[in-house]
Amino acid sequence: MNLPSKLIEDAVTEISRLPGIGKKTALRLALHLLKQHEAHTEALALAITRMRQEVKYCKTCHTISDEEECSICKSHRRDGSIICVVEDIRDVLAIENTNQFNGKYHVLGGVISPIQGIGPEELHIESLINRIDVAKEGEPVKEIILALSATMEGDTTAFYLSKRLKDKGVDISTIARGIPVGGELEFTDEVTLGRSIMTRVNYSGQ
Amino acid sequence: MNLPSKLIEDAVTEISRLPGIGKKTALRLALHLLKQHEAHTEALALAITRMRQEVKYCKTCHTISDEEECSICKSHRRDGSIICVVEDIRDVLAIENTNQFNGKYHVLGGVISPIQGIGPEELHIESLINRIDVAKEGEPVKEIILALSATMEGDTTAFYLSKRLKDKGVDISTIARGIPVGGELEFTDEVTLGRSIMTRVNYSGQ
Incomplete structure (x- = not known):
């Protein structure tokens, strides 16, 4: 991406370091911050900095x-x-x-x-x-x-x-591995189903 | 969500104000920042603050x-x-x-x-x-x-x-509205297809 501003480029680079956020999403977030009041960005920056520095x-x-x-x-x-x-x-x-x-x-x-x-x-x-x-x-x-x-x-x-x-x-x-509550047998993978049979428990009627 | 730390809660609240990011994703991002070196968080905070303040x-x-x-x-x-x-x-x-x-x-x-x-x-x-x-x-x-x-x-x-x-x-x-390049006729919605017929152009062989 060829951004026309070094400031935006730096922000996009830093935001896209976060997991699951690519360059396109980072640009969308950066442009969102630009449209909001400056106080929003300052509050965000302060909150993450304080969290990182002061967390116990x-x-x-x-x-x-x-x-x-x-x-x-x-x-x-x-x-x-x-x-x-x-x-x-x-x-x-x-x-x-x-x-x-x-x-x-x-x-x-x-x-x-x-x-x-x-x-x-x-x-x-x-x-x-x-x-x-x-x-x-x-x-x-x-x-x-x-x-x-x-x-x-x-x-x-x-x-x-x-x-x-x-x-x-x-x-x-x-913790028990098995079929999730509400899960259907035929759609459960073989490993989970096999394990749920091996580790069966006494039926308590619940 | 009942977070055990005010610092994390503030960070999660601010991060989840961004579009497309809910509380759960915000917590994931906050925990990611905590695992990284402090300099990462500082660079991110500085980049977004500078961008917001100095952009022209x-x-x-x-x-x-x-x-x-x-x-x-x-x-x-x-x-x-x-x-x-x-x-x-x-x-x-x-x-x-x-x-x-x-x-x-x-x-x-x-x-x-x-x-x-x-x-x-x-x-x-x-x-x-x-x-x-x-x-x-x-x-x-x-x-x-x-x-x-x-x-x-x-x-x-x-x-x-x-x-x-x-x-x-x-x-x-x-700009022209019509079937995207590579798109198939039968899967195109009626409005787009109708419009692409109405606004047909001379066939140039391209």
């Missing part, structure tokens, strides 16, 4: 938090003996929305991905192990739920974690 | 330009007797990419849209008429090409412009 992470579970410890980790109503291990904060939000989980979380900050150069040491795995060790003296951790994506990277991470946690004396479980 | 428009055709007059308006190789009227700078870029047009442009800055509260006075229409009047003494404008979108708003704007320019002694044309 919970010292226990590594989720994003404005305080040193997040509200879930601080809460006495949540069951500290069950820790749900997730990839990032979006997964915490998704699970919280279900209202089905009353334990605590541990945010890994990603999954093991050799292609993207992410190894176990880039993730918050040591602090999870440390957390289990420290908890032994107070409220011991009984179960670790691995709630990772059903992708190659997610499965690799789950396998690695299960090996690292083997001797810690905690139950390790993983 | 060509005094003649109103396209975005770093100088007072854009390179197309300044060029002596371009035919100033033909002016192509477009909605915004993206249309200029699209037409320039075809390499089929050697005249000059006039950017309206939008189209007439009563729903969005955009009337003729919000657009650069007076300056187009003024441009034609001024040019009479030097290199007179012979033709105005209306290259507007084939939408209700585009057609309304074209109709309004054709009425305003009626007595100016210039030819008024509009």
Whole structure:
């Protein structure tokens, strides 16, 4: 694209670095900002800069938090003996929305991905192990739920974690893979269907 | 969405003001920025702020330009007797990419849209008429090409412009509407097909 202005070109280049946004969309967004009042652009620029500079992470579970410890980790109503291990904060939000989980979380900050150069040491795995060790003296951790994506990277991470946690004396479980609620059998892929038969559960009438 | 941090919430709110970006995508983009180096976010914030504050428009055709007059308006190789009227700078870029047009442009800055509260006075229409009047003494404008979108708003704007320019002694044309190159007859909608028959042109073998 041959843009007639260096200013626009710089803005388009920077916007198109964001995931899922190409040059054409970036230009559309830049032109949108130009049509809006200047205060809009300033508010956007300030919000992202402040977020990046001032964001804090919970010292226990590594989720994003404005305080040193997040509200879930601080809460006495949540069951500290069950820790749900997730990839990032979006997964915490998704699970919280279900209202089905009353334990605590541990945010890994990603999954093991050799292609993207992410190894176990880039993730918050040591602090999870440390957390289990420290908890032994107070409220011991009984179960670790691995709630990772059903992708190659997610499965690799789950396998690695299960090996690292083997001797810690905690139950390790993983969220169920199967046919989504409302899903039809004939349109389900063979791998999912096969797995849902292998991991069948007692019929409880629900 | 119940975000655990005010900083993230502000950033998500501002990002989701952009067209075509909802809360979920905004959160994805915000988390992406958090994973990147701080310099990325700063560069993005600076680029959009500078663009918004310092951008200039060509005094003649109103396209975005770093100088007072854009390179197309300044060029002596371009035919100033033909002016192509477009909605915004993206249309200029699209037409320039075809390499089929050697005249000059006039950017309206939008189209007439009563729903969005955009009337003729919000657009650069007076300056187009003024441009034609001024040019009479030097290199007179012979033709105005209306290259507007084939939408209700585009057609309304074209109709309004054709009425305003009626007595100016210039030819008024509009870009052809018809079947796209490579398009198949049977899949073309009736309105387009009907119009392409009504506005048929001499077969030139091309």
